Amino acid sequence: xxxxxxxxxxxxxxxxxxxxxxxxxxxxxxxxxxxxxxxxxxxxxxxxxxxxxxxxxxxxxxxxxxxxxxxxxxxxxxxxxxxxxxxxxxxxxxxxxxxxxxxxxxxxxxxxxxxxxxxxxxxxxxxxxxxxxxxxxxxxxxxxxxxxxxxxxxxxxxxxxxxxxxxxxxxxxxxxxxxxxxxxxxxxxxxxxxxxxxxxxxxxxxxxxxxxxxxxxxxxxxxxxxxxxxxxxxxxxxxxxxxxxxxxxxxxxxxxxxxxxxxxxxxxxxxxxxxxxxxxxxxxxxxxxxxxxxxxxxxxxxxxxxxxxxxxxxxxxxxxxxxxxxxxxxxxxxxxxxxxxxxxxxxxxxxxx
Amino acid sequence: xxxxxxxxxxxxxxxxxxxxxxxxxxxxxxxxxxxxxxxxxxxxxxxxxxxxxxxxxxxxxxxxxxxxxxxxxxxx
Numbered sequence: 001x002x003x004x005x006x007x008x009x010x011x012x013x014x015x016x017x018x019x020x021x022x023x024x025x026x027x028x029x030x031x032x033x034x035x036x037x038x039x040x041x042x043x044x045x046x047x048x049x050x051x052x053x054x055x056x057x058x059x060x061x062x063x064x065x066x067x068x069x070x071x072x073x074x075x076x077x078x079x080x081x082x083x084x085x086x087x088x089x090x091x092x093x094x095x096x097x098x099x100x101x102x103x104x105x106x107x108x109x110x111x112x113x114x115x116x117x118x119x120x121x122x123x124x125x126x127x128x129x130x131x132x133x134x135x136x137x138x139x140x141x142x143x144x145x146x147x148x149x150x151x152x153x154x155x156x157x158x159x160x161x162x163x164x165x166x167x168x169x170x171x172x173x174x175x176x177x178x179x180x181x182x183x184x185x186x187x188x189x190x191x192x193x194x195x196x197x198x199x200x201x202x203x204x205x206x207x208x209x210x211x212x213x214x215x216x217x218x219x220x221x222x223x224x225x226x227x228x229x230x231x232x233x234x235x236x237x238x239x240x241x242x243x244x245x246x247x248x249x250x251x252x253x254x255x256x257x258x259x260x261x262x263x264x265x266x267x268x269x270x271x272x273x274x275x276x277x278x279x280x281x282x283x284x285x286x287x288x289x290x291x292x293x294x295x296x297x298x299x300x301x302x303x304x305x306x307x308x309x310x311x312x313x314x315x316x317x318x319x320x321x322x323x324x325x326x327x328x329x330x331x332x333x334x335x336x337x338x339x340x341x342x343x344x345x346x347x348x349x350x351x352x353x
Numbered sequence: 354x355x356x357x358x359x360x361x362x363x364x365x366x367x368x369x370x371x372x373x374x375x376x377x378x379x380x381x382x383x384x385x386x387x388x389x390x391x392x393x394x395x396x397x398x399x400x401x402x403x404x405x406x407x408x409x410x411x412x413x414x415x416x417x418x419x420x421x422x423x424x425x426x427x428x429x
Contacts, residue, residue: 218417239416246416262386262393267415311413322360324411325391 098140111301118300121145121208123196123224125172127285128214128238130162135293137180137187145208147192148172159282196220198344201227210299212292213237218266225259226344229334234299238292243281245288247312249295252335256308261329284316357409372400386413
């Protein structure tokens with residue numbers, strides 16, 4: 001039997017919030033409830049039904065029994081796709097788990113499905129990768145790749161919230177997989193217990209839609225930038241140092257600047273100390289890592305304005321965010337018309353003194 | 354002469370180049386990228402590039418931290 005998909009627009013006052021979750025939970029035919037984008041003082045809700053005709057009739061009858069008035073006058077079928085197959089099949093648990101997304105304008109069932117189909121690689125299960133992976137996992141990103149060759153150290157736990165005290169000594173990717181599985185069993189966590197390098201990066205990143213760089217050194221940052229350029233993958237780069245953080249979305253394959261447009265090459269070895277030597281405010285890792293997750297979700301949903309042409313600078317002490325223009329360098333060694341870097345090369349830069 | 358430095362106005366007593374400004378701020382030129390009026394200035398031009406009244410100058414430090422040092426692809 002062919003399934004039906006259609007939207008009904010209800011006045012919001014007729015469906016108070018607790019009932020929204022109750023009906024979403026109870027009637028699996030309701031795949032999306034979102035605030036309608038209409039300029040009225042009293043809101044309207046678009047409810048998307050997807051199921052067999054009888055199931056839908058039963059659920060509408062169920063709504064009436066709950067006191068939700070669905071008189072024919074109030075029923076406003078805004079979309080009716082009889083031939084369209086149902087694509088949004090969420091389980092009861094999923095409707096409940098993602099209800100705050102599903103009712104959110106611009107996300108809805110369709111957006112949640114996009115999140116579910118997304119594959120995101122998190123490079124480094126450390127200070128930035130931890131909060132990013134937790135929020136992406138909680139949001140229901142279907143596949144999360146975690147790459148890190150390290151084991152959990154007691155000194156990591158001040159900021160690397162993907163790991164817990166009993167897991168000291170456990171490989172970080174394994175520890176991360178455990179916590180993510182407990183948080184959201186919907187998420188498939190693919191682990192790579194290795195350091196990312198010139199020899200493995202191009203085998204791994206093409207498997208993902210989106211790459212989050214939370215690595216700690218310039219060698220890796222330039223390697224990831226170059227590999228994402230060659231593999232045509234969007235990169236969300238975050239970095240932290242003491243009380244300062246930086247964030248940028250890098251997608252030269254869509255005509256935007258790359259990391260090398262700003263910093264053409266790594267700074268001289270030993271010039272810039274890393275977090276281990278210079279220290280870092282633990283909370284700062286959370287701030288920047290969560291912002292990376294925010295930009296990742298926006299990329300997945302195609303929402304809002306990205307940082308593709310800006311660098312966000314954050315000063316945790318002054319509590320100031322500054323967004324500066326990040327123009328494309330017409331002489332960029334990587335992404336310009338006359339590149340000098342045409343293959344993946346490893347940059348032998350060490351942050352250690 | 355007034356310029357905008359990192360979003361805030363700054364008074365320069367005399368004509369200045371990017372290199373001189375960095376020196377005044379005690380910032381090493383190989384540690385930063387410098388943008389003037391939304392154009393990245395090539396490091397080679399730091400000494401010759403004169404700053405003009407009203408220039409918007411952004412000095413962006415290299416920041417590379419994130420995970421933990423052992424992720425380094427090139428352990429020293």
